[in-house]
Amino acid sequence: MTTRTTATARPAGGREAGPGRWLALAVLALAVLLVGIDATVLGLATPFLSEDLRPSGTQLLWIGDVYSFVIAGLLVSMGGLGDRVGRKRLLLAGAAAFGAVSVLNAYAHSPEAMILWRALLGVAGATLMPATLALIRNLFHDPRERSLAVGIWGAMASAGAAVGPVVGGFLLEHFWWGSVFLINLPVMAVLVVVGAKVLPESKNPDPGPWDLPSVGLSMVGLVGVVYAIKEAAAHGPDRYAALAGAVGALALAAFVRRQLRLPSPLLDMRLFRRRGFSGAVLADLLTILGLSGLIFFLSQFLQMVQGRSPLQAGLAELPAALGAVAAGLLAGRVARGTSVRGAVSGGLAAVGLALGACVWLDATTEYWLLGPVLLVVGIGAGLAFTVTADVILSSVPEEEAGAASAVSETAYELGAALGIALLGSVVTGVYRDLAVPAGVPDQDAAGARESLGAAVETAGTLPEPVGGRLLSAAQESFTEGLRTAAGAGSLVLLTAAAAAWWLLRGQRLGEVPEPG
Numbered sequence: 094m095t096t097r098t099t100a101t102a103r104p105a106g107g108r109e110a111g112p113g114r115w116l117a118l119a120v121l122a123l124a125v126l127l128v129g130i131d132a133t134v135l136g137l138a139t140p141f142l143s144e145d146l147r148p149s150g151t152q153l154l155w156i157g158d159v160y161s162f163v164i165a166g167l168l169v170s171m172g173g174l175g176d177r178v179g180r181k182r183l184l185l186a187g188a189a190a191f192g193a194v195s196v197l198n199a200y201a202h203s204p205e206a207m208i209l210w211r212a213l214l215g216v217a218g219a220t221l222m223p224a225t226l227a228l229i230r231n232l233f234h235d236p237r238e239r240s241l242a243v244g245i246w247g248a249m250a251s252a253g254a255a256v257g258p259v260v261g262g263f264l265l266e267h268f269w270w271g272s273v274f275l276i277n278l279p280v281m282a283v284l285v286v287v288g289a290k291v292l293p294e295s296k297n298p299d300p301g302p303w304d305l306p307s308v309g310l311s312m313v314g315l316v317g318v319v320y321a322i323k324e325a326a327a328h329g330p331d332r333y334a335a336l337a338g339a340v341g342a343l344a345l346a347a348f349v350r351r352q353l354r355l356p357s358p359l360l361d362m363r364l365f366r367r368r369g370f371s372g373a374v375l376a377d378l379l380t381i382l383g384l385s386g387l388i389f390f391l392s393q394f395l396q397m398v399q400g401r402s403p404l405q406a407g408l409a410e411l412p413a414a415l416g417a418v419a420a421g422l423l424a425g426r427v428a429r430g431t432s433v434r435g436a437v438s439g440g441l442a443a444v445g446l447a448l449g450a451c452v453w454l455d456a457t458t459e460y461w462l463l464g465p466v467l468l469v470v471g472i473g474a475g476l477a478f479t480v481t482a483d484v485i486l487s488s489v490p491e492e493e494a495g496a497a498s499a500v501s502e503t504a505y506e507l508g509a510a511l512g513i514a515l516l517g518s519v520v521t522g523v524y525r526d527l528a529v530p531a532g533v534p535d536q537d538a539a540g541a542r543e544s545l546g547a548a549v550e551t552a553g554t555l556p557e558p559v560g561g562r563l564l565s566a567a568q569e570s571f572t573e574g575l576r577t578a579a580g581a582g583s584l585v586l587l588t589a590a591a592a593a594w595w596l597l598r599g600q601r602l603g604e605v606p607e608p609g
Contacts (some may be wrong), residue, residue: 113291114232118242120288121225122249124188127280128218129253131160134261134273138403139393141270143546148204150521150543155208157389158513163215164222165507166315170308172223172499173359177303180224180231181294185285187220192281199271222505226498230486231295240425240483247479248421250505256414257388262407301357310348311359317341319507322514360500369433372596373481376437377504378511379589380481383444383582384474386512387451388413390520390575391467397545398456398568412464416471424479434597436480438590443473445586451579455572477593478505484600516578523574530562537563545571 135142135157142148148156175183194214201207229246233239264272321338324331352358365371388410395406420440428436447469454463485501524545529538537555541548541563548567552560 117232117291117293118229118245120284120291121228122245123280124184124221124284124288125225125246126249126253126256127277127284128191128221129250130257130260131214131218131253131274131277134257138261138265138270138273140396140546140549141265142207143544144550145270146201146204146207148207150525150547152204152208153544153546154514154517154521156204156211157517158509159208160211160215160218161385161507161509161513162316162319163212164219165319165503166312167216167219168223168499168503169311169360170499171219172227172502173307174303175220175224175227176296177301179294179296180227181288181292183220184224184228184292185288187217187224188281188284188288190217191221192278195274195277195281199274201271222502223499226482226486226501228292228295230498232293236487237425239486240429241422243483243486244421244424244479246421247424247482248418248475250478256411259404259407259411259414262402262404265403301355304351304355304357304359307348307351307355307359310344310351314341314343314345314348315503315507317344319511319514322511364500368596369484369600372593372600373437373484374500374504375596376441376477376589376593377481377485377501378508379586380441380444380474380477381505381508382512382515383448383586384413384470384512385509386516386578386582387448387470389513390517390578393545394454394572394575397549398572399458409460409463410467412468413471413474416468416473417475418471420472420475421479424476425483427476428480428483429601433480433484433600434594437477437597438594440473440475440477440480441586441590441593443469444477445473445583445590447473448579448586449583452576452583454576454579456568484597512582516582519578519581520571520574523577524567524570527570528566530559530566532559533563541567 139153139157142156143153171183171187191214194210194217197210198207198214201210226243226246229239229242233242260276261273264276317337318341321334321341324334324337349362352360352362365374391410392406395401395409396403401409424436447466450466481504482501486498521544525542527542527548529541533541533555537551541551545567548563552564552567554560555563
């Protein structure tokens with residue numbers, strides 16, 4: 094299979110002519126924005142959901158991250174499916190399913206049902222994301238135009254994650270928590286109707302069969318490994334985490350071996366022999382890990398520690414969205430004006446330093462200190478994520494765009510899931526050492542240690558001053574966990590910045606260097 098390509102501009106009068114491709118891009122950006130919003134909008138709804146469904150701390154983490162886990166497990170398979178059946182067809186089918194399952198999420202009646210519907214929403218989301226980036230690869234053939242298009246796409250992906258709290262905050266000010274899912278319905282309706290008219294169909298003309306054993310191995314492998322990491326981080330190593338990790342690792346090893354032997358693999362593993370490609374994927378994953386983990390838990394801090402309303406908390410996080418949009422739109426120009434490795438390493442370092450600044454966070458931190466930190470996070474994430482997506486997308490010929498896009502999206506969703514799971518496990522681990530004040534009944538103390546939301550609710554049922562002391566202790570314990578997680582995340586991101594500087598040396602946009 095041929096994987097090396099150098100992007101070149103199409104002649105005038107080819108498919109590059111005309112404004113239709115920009116309208117098509119607008120439709121694709123809408124889909125990406127919505128999926129990004131859905132990944133983080135739940136953060137602000139957590140206190141309301143906790144009060145209504147009363148999930149345990151572990152169930153709350155699963156509600157938050159199962160969506161991303163399922164998407165990560167299926168993206169490679171869905172990217173390969175889109176290459177075979179048509180990316181437009183898969184995109185429109187996924188959009189319709191996404192809208193339908195959103196209704197089930199909105200009316201979930203128990204924590205278990207919520208986890209199940211979030212998982213099904215992940216299945217639908219997995220059909221959307223690879224198709225959007227792959228269609229961009231086929232719409233824009235000039236490297237500079239494609240960089241701008243990927244910049245818009247990346248800006249919408251990053252902004253979606255950051256705008257989610259704003260949208261959620263507005264809805265939660267006026268409606269119940271299920272409304273954060275019902276907003277998907279009109280957007281997906283527009284996507285299906287308009288997309289059917291303006292999006293071109295594209296697929297691999299000679300794709301080979303969709304290998305079902307590879308689909309199963311990919312899903313089992315990714316979910317198994319991520320579950321093991323999550324459980325070990327939250328509860329310490331145990332036999333269940335070790336078993337899940339071993340099964341996942343074996344499944345991934347079998348997947349890689351099978352892809353190398355198949356004449357038409359779901360994913361050409363030879364791409365990872367290229368230092369630049371592998372570096373871009375790693376940077377992609379770690380950028381989103383830092384962004385999503387911070388946004389998810391900062392939403393709870395702003396509401397339940399600093400006492401902001403949902404809308405106020407969402408607006409407080411808006412600088413991250415603005416920074417991501419601005420950086421995404423300028424990312425191609427920055428990478429060409431400096432270097433790919435400079436842009437990516439700089440973006441990762443910016444996110445790492447911003448996370449490091451959060452180790453001084455406390456309940457009295459003024460917004461004039463927190464706002465600039467969020468702006469830097471958004472700029473760094475938007476810059477690094479957009480440039481790495483462009484590098485990944487440029488690495489394959491058009492007929493394999495779906496599989497390559499799936500690699501970028503897998504890194505994105507895996508980063509989102511790991512950001513919530515790993516940083517969240519640190520927060521939860523510190524929080525569970527909550528020193529409950531004297532006078533709190535044992536049953537109430539056990540419930541308060543489950544989550545900050547549970548502690549807030551419990552404190553409201555206790556007489557003063559006992560309830561006030563419990564609330565203050567819980568807020569301080571949660572903030573300590575957030576500071577610890579931010580410090581750990583900062584070290585990871587700064588190390589990744591140094592690694593990206595080495596891995597991406599010699600890489601340029603719009604071309605693929607030789608392996609090595």
